[in-house]
Amino acid sequence: MVLNLQQNPHSAPTTAPVIAFTTPKNYASRLSDVIRLKGWTPLWCPTLSVDTTPHTTSSIQHYFLSLDPPLRHFSAVAFTSRTGITAFSEALSAIAAAPPFGPDGDLFTLSALGKDSELLTESFVAKLCVNPARVRVLVPPIATPSGLVEALGLGLGRKVLCPVPLVIGLKEPPVVPEFLAGLARRGWVPVRVNAYETRWRGGGVAGLVAGMMEEHCGVDAIVFTSTAEVEGLLKSLEELGLDWGMVRRMCPRLVAAAHGPVTAVGAEQLGVEIDVVSSKFHSFYGVVDALDCWWKSFHCSTSPS
Template identity: 50%
Template structure:
């Protein structure tokens, strides 16, 4: 079980991006720290570093942190990783995913997958949960039958293509919407004609569930799909002191949010220190950026004003581009 604590920045620590996942696996505790990482590859060395000297905070859980660290450093900025939510695969969620695919009886293990016509992934964690349940087992989908649609958002589709049953079964059609949002996925799926679609989503603990998942399921139902919710993993609050590191920073030029739950987690932690959002932002004249319109909308509902919203949100590169453009525009005016 992974937990998150707050700690002061240790100047002698250097966390290499290429070894980031190894670091997390070796440590039972995920440390909230100012992340200074480097890579052996000199990616973008000749490229103009558009965010040189900036300090950019972000609140993503660990499964997305590596990608943002790389993009931020590539532009010459310093990443300040402060996760406010934690993503976990518990014994309970693992069992739920397994039971959605397989049935164990006296004969052996039989597949339950053929009752569905599609599966809709809205996160990397959902895909990972399925990969774990399929590990070491055969193809859960019979090769004969109608097209089976596997939907995913943006770059997460790369993980879908690695799922064994997606590669080996001619029935499978991978669907990646042009607009990388749950609504975009619903629109691309089209009319469900009362077919069943499995939706691996998070079980939210310690926070109010953002409207994203309920809205997604209702939109599928409205399109004629029989949407089956599957709590495939846990998203939980990182704890009351998860924002402590940010409160101690002397410089934060921007903060990037990639989900509504992250924002709620930060606000809840700030409240435990007697600080509200306006007080926190007043300490730092920072740019507040949202990865896509769904996160921006959730922020507005929580009273957090967003300055920059990425237009290209199939990848985190979009929000980095939006930040660079924002500062570039300000410099031109000056």
């Protein structure tokens, strides 16, 4: 984990810390469980909602339908989120279509980040190809979109399908556009499909604000797992007549933590300074362990792996 040691030290809480987190519902239970395993108290304050819609489902199904399914002309599918995998799988399961790939032909690649790859099961592969040997599952050693680009290698003009979110009510973070541009630079032909919608969720920070209003502040840390969550938080605070600077003044001991360097950079660009950045971002254990390290010692900084 990487700790920002330039700021004033945040002393460890004297009681079990309260950890606010802004992740959408699809990730909330996983992060909450990891927080509880530390003996801490999770406080879910969602700033986004993430859902599939009939339009996004039909957008995915387009690639499976017809006598010559368009997916047959692709060499890979690159998933940048767990939600994208779920949306893709559910869209395929909802139609009575034969697997688009037959027993013979070139290798087809399914790629995903970190623990998201656990969803690329045998049954998932079977929906795509009658011969599982034709499908490889690729998990980059560094669980970031740029790591995924590097792991896919040279595209040589081949097509890669990219199921990504359609962002509504917020400015789209640069992560997806940069991912698509990175694939193009490596010689791939990336094709974007809006697999689900990410929307700003107003009112989700009521619990966070209530905790901050308590004497001595009842929130010890806040965890961000995406740049969009940070923007959603800022928009929600603005709706209440607050801003991030006011949050810092109300809760000077509040520790802001990011689940990986991509989220940290995005947060900083939005004016939200980050204290703790997990370098082990293939799972939520990394950011929770980074917080634990922060409170135990301010000299356990390590270089990112």
